[in-house]
Amino acid sequence: MRKGIFTAMFMLMLSNSAMSALPWPVWPDSSWHVISGAYCHIQGMPGGMYLHNAIDIAAVKGTPVYAVESGYVKAFFTIFDSDTHWRVAIADSANEAECDGWLYAHVEKNTVAVYPGQYVEAGDSIGIIVGGWPLPETVEHLHLAKIRFAGDEDAWTNGFYDYVFTGNPLDFLDSTTDIDYPFFDNAVGSQKFSFHDDIADTLHHEGEPVSGYVDILCRAVDYCYNYSFKTVPFMLEYKIEGDSSIPWTTSFIFNEAVGSYNNGWMATYRSIVYYGYYSTGYETPQLYFYMTNSDGDGIVEVSDTNYCWETPYFHNGEYVVYGRATDYAGNSTVDSMVVTVANAFELFGTITIEGSMSDPAGTIVTVVHDGISDTTDESGHYSIPDAGGGMQQIIVHRPGFTSFDTTFLMIQANQVDAHLLLDYICGDPDLSGAVNLLDITYLIKYLYKDGDGPKPVESGDADGSGGINLLDITYLINYLYKDGPDPVCS
Numbered sequence: 001m002r003k004g005i006f007t008a009m010f011m012l013m014l015s016n017s018a019m020s021a022l023p024w025p026v027w028p029d030s031s032w033h034v035i036s037g038a039y040c041h042i043q044g045m046p047g048g049m050y051l052h053n054a055i056d057i058a059a060v061k062g063t064p065v066y067a068v069e070s071g072y073v074k075a076f077f078t079i080f081d082s083d084t085h086w087r088v089a090i091a092d093s094a095n096e097a098e099c100d101g102w103l104y105a106h107v108e109k110n111t112v113a114v115y116p117g118q119y120v121e122a123g124d125s126i127g128i129i130v131g132g133w134p135l136p137e138t139v140e141h142l143h144l145a146k147i148r149f150a151g152d153e154d155a156w157t158n159g160f161y162d163y164v165f166t167g168n169p170l171d172f173l174d175s176t177t178d179i180d181y182p183f184f185d186n187a188v189g190s191q192k193f194s195f196h197d198d199i200a201d202t203l204h205h206e207g208e209p210v211s212g213y214v215d216i217l218c219r220a221v222d223y224c225y226n227y228s229f230k231t232v233p234f235m236l237e238y239k240i241e242g243d244s245s246i247p248w249t250t251s252f253i254f255n256e257a258v259g260s261y262n263n264g265w266m267a268t269y270r271s272i273v274y275y276g277y278y279s280t281g282y283e284t285p286q287l288y289f290y291m292t293n294s295d296g297d298g299i300v301e302v303s304d305t306n307y308c309w310e311t312p313y314f315h316n317g318e319y320v321v322y323g324r325a326t327d328y329a330g331n332s333t334v335d336s337m338v339v340t341v342a343n344a345f346e347l348f349g350t351i352t353i354e355g356s357m358s359d360p361a362g363t364i365v366t367v368v369h370d371g372i373s374d375t376t377d378e379s380g381h382y383s384i385p386d387a388g389g390g391m392q393q394i395i396v397h398r399p400g401f402t403s404f405d406t407t408f409l410m411i412q413a414n415q416v417d418a419h420l421l422l423d424y425i426c427g428d429p430d431l432s433g434a435v436n437l438l439d440i441t442y443l444i445k446y447l448y449k450d451g452d453g454p455k456p457v458e459s460g461d462a463d464g465s466g467g468i469n470l471l472d473i474t475y476l477i478n479y480l481y482k483d484g485p486d487p488v489c490s
Contacts, residue, residue, distance in 0.1 A: 021174040022068040023123065025104060026059045026142050031177040034058035035224035036141050038231035039168040040254040042274055051266040053165035053258055054145035058226065061131030061140045065104055066123050073118045074101065075156035084130050088112060089147065089156055090120060098150035100166065105143035106130050116153045144169050161261040168255035170328045178329035182222040182233040187288065192337040193218050193321055198308040209342035214309045216292045217275050220325045230287060233325040238291040240309065242319030244390060251291045253298035269300050291323060311341045312411035315369055316388030344386040346413040351380050351396055354422045357457040357490065368393040399431055400424040400456035427462045427476055427487030429454030435487065440476050464488040
């Protein structure tokens with residue numbers, strides 16, 4: 001997606017959010033809150049890792065919780081049989097059809113002031129935030145999720161893992177106030193980004209050039225009023241500049257529906273967006289993202305795994321990779337690093353030449369951009385094993401013959417054959433463009449003083465005998481000084 005189009009979409013999204021802004025569910029009713037867990041954050045839970053499908057609003061034990069929108073209480077239940085995981089689901093319909101609503105989690109069981117079937121108004125009290133978490137590093141918070149589900153009270157109570165999580169709650173709440181800018185931690189060693197083979201997923205080690213089809217990973221981090229809780233930026237983009245370029249491309253926008261725990265989409269989403277996770281439990285995760293697993297529309301799709309940085313389409317050389325992280329409040333940070341592209345594809349083939357006197361060896365084949373070449377052997381064969389990628393101009397040159405010039409996309413090994421035609425002045429073995437005394441001198445040096453041979457050999461066969469000898473020297477003397485016949489090279 002082009003930058004201008006995305007900017008318009010981003011502003012429209014923020015505008016829509018402001019138009020439908022809902023009050024915050026915890027006091028104070030303002031946007032000044034610590035976000036300790038972001039939407040689409042990877043977290044740990046019993047049984048493995050999951051995609052955090054809500055926002056966590058940090059607040060101390062006992063903080064009142066209020067309904068952000070009017071609706072009907074669908075369920076009041078806990079998961080893991082835990083006192084800290086009691087939650088209330090409130091949706092916009094009293095019947096059993098599929099409907100949209102909100103999930104308020106980690107409320108104190110004995111303070112919940114609503115019951116299933118009850119209609120509540122926006123701003124009504126639900127309960128207070130619970131304390132007593134079993135893990136000391138866990139902060140008290142309200143877990144707020146946007147949900148969709150269907151069924152009676154029993155279904156809502158027992159079907160939590162089938163709830164569909166439909167988007168980032170920040171899209172619906174009063175606009176977020178956030179003075180903290182997102183940033184990029186080093187992804188590997190001292191490198192801002194890391195580069196992985198797109199097929200084998202092997203790492204190009206720090207400082208190494210890259211080649212082939214490459215995924216670019218970043219470690220993007222955001223804070224919101226607290227520096228203990230690393231969360232996910234709202235949006236990630238990348239671009240590449242150099243001999244060739246990729247314009248600003250949207251990697252992800254973390255506001256889309258992620259499905260349910262049971263439909264597998266969360267795992268699919270994680271496999272496309274995230275690379276690695278090196279923490280357990282509720283510890284802060286290492287947030288690695290596949291920036292290049294995207295077609296540029298910001299929407300996570302299974303087909304996005306087909307996208308990467310296709311370096312064979314780029315010339316070898318240095319490129320600057322940029323990443324841009326933007327949080328929900330619009331704070332944006334750009335970081336970059338230089339990386340070298342070094343593809344090596346074999347260019348090979350056979351060059352044939354017109355005429356019978358010249359040796360097939362000696363034709364020069366050059367990859368112009370890379371400045372590398374090879375000379376044909378006695379069979380006319382050549383091989384350049386380390387040609388770079390991208391559009392490459394190939395020139396085949398041999399003095400006394402027509403040149404061959406072609407341009408094509410070099411993304412794999414290629415064979416280029418050519419046939420060169422004779423292109424010379426008969427009797428001009430020194431290739432000066434004219435027949436004169438210097439050509440006689442040239443032949444004398446060639447025949448008797450180990451001088452360079454005519455180029456092509458045919459140009460020195462002034463009498464057309466099929467070979468070069470003293471008679472060709474005599475022939476040129478007669479032509480130049482005694483009104484003899486013109487040279488008639490074979």
